[in-house]
Amino acid sequence: xxxxxxxxxxxxxxxxxxxxxxxxxxxxxxxxxxxxxxxxxxxxxxxxxxxxxxxxxxxxxxxxxxxxxxxxxxxxxxxxxxxxxxxxxxxxxxxxxxxxxxxxxxxxxxxxxxxxxxxxxxxxxxxxxxxxxxxxxxxxxxxxxxxxxxxxxxxxxxxxxxxxxxxxxxxxxxxxxxxxxxxxxxxxxxxxxxxxxxxxxxxxxxxxxxxxxxxxxxxxxxxxxxxxxxxxxxxxxxxxxxxxxxxxxxxxxxxxxxxxxxxxxxxxxxxxxxxxxxxxxxxxxxxxxxxxxxxxxxxxxxxxxxxxxxxxxxxxxxxxxxxxxxxxxxxxxxxxxxxxxxxxxxxxxxxxxxxxxxxxxxxxxxxxxxxxxxxxxxxxxxxxxxxxxxxxxxxxxxxxxxxxxxxxxxxxxxxxxxxxxxxxxxxxxxxxxxxxxxxxxxxxxxxxxxxxxxxxxxxxxxxxxxxxxxxxxxxxxx
Numbered sequence: 380x381x382x383x384x385x386x387x388x389x390x391x392x393x394x395x396x397x398x399x400x401x402x403x404x405x406x407x408x409x410x411x412x413x414x415x416x417x418x419x420x421x422x423x424x425x426x427x428x429x430x431x432x433x434x435x436x437x438x439x440x441x442x443x444x445x446x447x448x449x450x451x452x453x454x455x456x457x458x459x460x461x462x463x464x465x466x467x468x469x470x471x472x473x474x475x476x477x478x479x480x481x482x483x484x485x486x487x488x489x490x491x492x493x494x495x496x497x498x499x500x501x502x503x504x505x506x507x508x509x510x511x512x513x514x515x516x517x518x519x520x521x522x523x524x525x526x527x528x529x530x531x532x533x534x535x536x537x538x539x540x541x542x543x544x545x546x547x548x549x550x551x552x553x554x555x556x557x558x559x560x561x562x563x564x565x566x567x568x569x570x571x572x573x574x575x576x577x578x579x580x581x582x583x584x585x586x587x588x589x590x591x592x593x594x595x596x597x598x599x600x601x602x603x604x605x606x607x608x609x610x611x612x613x614x615x616x617x618x619x620x621x622x623x624x625x626x627x628x629x630x631x632x633x634x635x636x637x638x639x640x641x642x643x644x645x646x647x648x649x650x651x652x653x654x655x656x657x658x659x660x661x662x663x664x665x666x667x668x669x670x671x672x673x674x675x676x677x678x679x680x681x682x683x684x685x686x687x688x689x690x691x692x693x694x695x696x697x698x699x700x701x702x703x704x705x706x707x708x709x710x711x712x713x714x715x716x717x718x719x720x721x722x723x724x725x726x727x728x729x730x731x732x733x734x735x736x737x738x739x740x741x742x743x744x745x746x747x748x749x750x751x752x753x754x755x756x757x758x759x760x761x762x763x764x765x766x767x768x769x770x771x772x773x774x775x776x777x778x779x780x781x782x783x784x785x786x787x788x789x790x791x792x793x794x795x796x797x798x799x800x801x802x803x804x805x806x807x808x809x810x811x812x813x814x815x816x817x818x819x820x821x822x823x824x825x826x827x828x829x830x831x832x833x834x835x836x837x838x839x840x841x842x843x844x845x846x847x848x849x850x851x852x853x854x855x856x857x
Contacts (some may be wrong), residue, residue, distance in 0.1 A: 387626025390604040393420040393613065395435065396443035396595070404444070407437050422592045423626025433456075439600040446598070450591035450761055457498065462490075464501045464805060466628040469494065493536035496638060497589055500533050503825035506541045509832045514576045517839040518831065521722060523573070524662035524694035525831040527582035531569060531667060542571045549574060552646065557636035558592075560617040565592045566639045566670070577657045578691060580606065580644055581674075585665030585697075585824075597699065600735065608680060609705025612735070612743075615669045617678070629681050630658060639670065640677050644686065651689050658691040660720075664824050665731055668698025668723075672710065687713070692720030696827040697729045700743035707746040717735040719771040721747040722842075725764040726826040728778050728814055730818035733769035754781050754788065757834040760841045769818060778817035785821070786810040792829075800829065 399418035407416070414792045419436060446453075469486045470476040479485045488495050496504065505526075512522045530538055535553040542550045551570035558565050567584040586593040601613030603626075613621075620638030621627065631641055651657050661671040671693050678687055702710075714721050723745065725732045735743045766774050789802040789810065802810075806825060813820025 388568065388603040388605060389422070390610075391421060391602065391613075392432075392436075393601045394418065394440055394443070394599060395420065395518075396440050396447060399440050399444060401444075402704070404437060404441055407433060407440075439598055442598045443595045446591040446595050453589050453591050454776060457587075458490075458532065460589075461496075461498050461501070462488075465495055468496070468501070491534055491536060493534075494539040495534060495537060497534075498805070499529070500537075500822060502803060502823050503529065503806065503810060503828060504797060504803060505828065506530065507545050512832065514573075517836055518834060519576075520578070520660060520692065520720075521694060521724075521839075522831040523580065524660065524826070525580075525696060525724075525827045527569075527571070527580050528585070528662050528664035528667055528694075528696050529828055531567065531582040531584040531663070532587065532824075535569075535745065538569050542569075545572070546573075548572060551579070551650065551786070554639075554642060556620065556639035556642065558596075558617055559587060559621065559623050559636070559638070561592055561595075563592065564637075565596075566589070566618045566620075568639060568643065568667075568670075570643070572657075574649070577655075579647065579657060579659035581647075581659060581661045583639075583661070583663035583667035583670040583674075585663060585667040593666060600606075605680070608676060608702070608709050609707075610703040610742075611671070611673070611706055612699075612701050613677075615666070615673055615701060619670050619673050627677055627680060628800075636811045640674060643674065644678070644683070647686060647689075651686070653685075653835050656839050658689050660691045660694060662694040662696075662697070664696040664827065665698065665822065668695030671695055672698070672701060672721075675713070675719065676706070676710060679709070681756070684717075687717040687719065690717065690719050692722065694724070695707050696724045696824065697726065697731050697822050698723060698733050699734050700737065700745055702744070703742045704744050707744040711746055722750055723747055724750045724752070724827055724830060726752050726830055727821050728774075728781055728818045729821045730769045731822050732764055733767060733818075736768045736770070738768065745758060750830075750834075752830040752834075754785055756830050758830065758834050758838045775817070779814070782810070782817045782820065786814070796833070 395418040403416070403418060417449040418440065465488045466485070467473050467476055469488050470479050475484065476479055508526060509522055512518050530541055540552050542548050549572040551572055554567065554570040555564045556566040556568070571580050571583055573580060586597055596614040596618050599614030602610050603613055603616060604610045618639070620640040622631070631638070647659055651659065661674055672695060675693055677692065713719070732745070737743055745763060749764055750758055751761050751764050752758045786807070789807060793801040806823070809820045809823065
């Protein structure tokens with residue numbers, strides 16, 4: 380069934396989990412009449428092409444349908460777990476907590492306070508920037524971007540305190556943006572100004588572990604094909620501010636709802652005075668990484684040349700694939716044309732950069748240099764990470780063994796590199812759980828903070844000789 384709600388795209392596949400029943404899901408597997416399904420929408424001439432994707436459509440709709448029903452209990456579990464982690468931390472440890480409980484003097488914490496940390500934050504409590512990596516060091520922006528991506532999971536009060544008291548930077552704003560398809564505000568980002576380097580940092584939050592809407596965004600295999608850009612993951616575009624029926628108009632008249640792309644674009648225009656030299660960079664982990672590159676892509680779609688020329692770089696950590704080969708070629712052209720630094724960090728067996736799959740079914744592609752790190756944080760520059768797709772029969776045993784090594788490494792690394800690399804008990808528990816799900820615990824931001832701090836300058840210099848070189852200043856990449 381086609382409609383006018385997607386007239387901004389001539390070719391698309393839209394899945395509607397709200398309109399599918401359990402019976403519909405199983406009928407989908409043997410029914411070839413997709414055009415009669417209200418929960419699958421694409422142009423009539425593309426029905427036969429999408430029949431070949433029935434199993435993937437089934438998996439995507441099933442996952443999203445399950446998340447719709449699990450949203451409240453999942454959020455409840457997350458809230459209780461985070462409250463417990465914060466209670467233990469605020470009362471020093473679990474033994475003091477029980478002692479305070481007996482005395483009736485338990486220290487409580489407000490979820491919106493500057494002391495409250497998310498589950499992601501409990502895995503790595505570091506908030507200070509590495510004092511050994513100063514402005515002017517070619518590692519500086521990568522390390523700063525990783526920290527910004529990490530704290531983007533925290534509440535506004537926490538982020539503002541870290542930026543003001545630890546980073547000594549100007550806090551510009553913290554935002555929660557509207558998703559026109561989910562009909563709720565679920566995309567988050569913050570902006571800061573590093574006056575030492577005259578750089579504005581935009582950091583998008585990634586997928587929260589107990590947020591069903593975030594997982595639905597990731598698992599939504601809907602896509603839209605735009606003439607200039609190619610096929611792009613629908614869930615990511617919706618999170619960035621794609622409008623129903625309108626797509627990506629250059630400007631919007633209705634400002635009652637704050638949309639990520641349009642709001643950040645206007646904030647940057649306000650801050651980047653034509654008479655100053657201020658530049659900006661975008662960063663994100665996981666879903667946040669996908670939003671970062673899509674933000675640059677839509678700027679290019681709208682011919683925002685002035686802003687693109689002021690963009691220093693895009694820093695993505697554990698980012699999933701976003702678009703097809705045409706999108707890859709479109710973005711490579713834009714990055715070269717505007718001299719934008721583009722760094723895609725992949726840690727070891729992280730499963731997320733290996734999805735959606737790059738195969739005959741999806742044809743999703745990564746692009747640009749891949750800074751790949753093994754489990755000893757030794758980096759190298761590659762065109763693509765090893766074992767480019769997560770599902771591979773030949774790597775399961777090495778992944779299990781590596782998960783065990785990561786658990787042991789957590790006790791060794793602080794002895795070699797210093798106490799700032801000591802792992803929290805929350806992260807140790809996650810690593811134990813990761814023994815059964817190799818690649819999942821490798822996705823946490825902690826790995827990318829470590830990687831950007833321990834990376835050799837030699838790796839950044841290697842990028843000068845890569846297919847997409849950048850200019851250098853004082854031997855460092857510009």
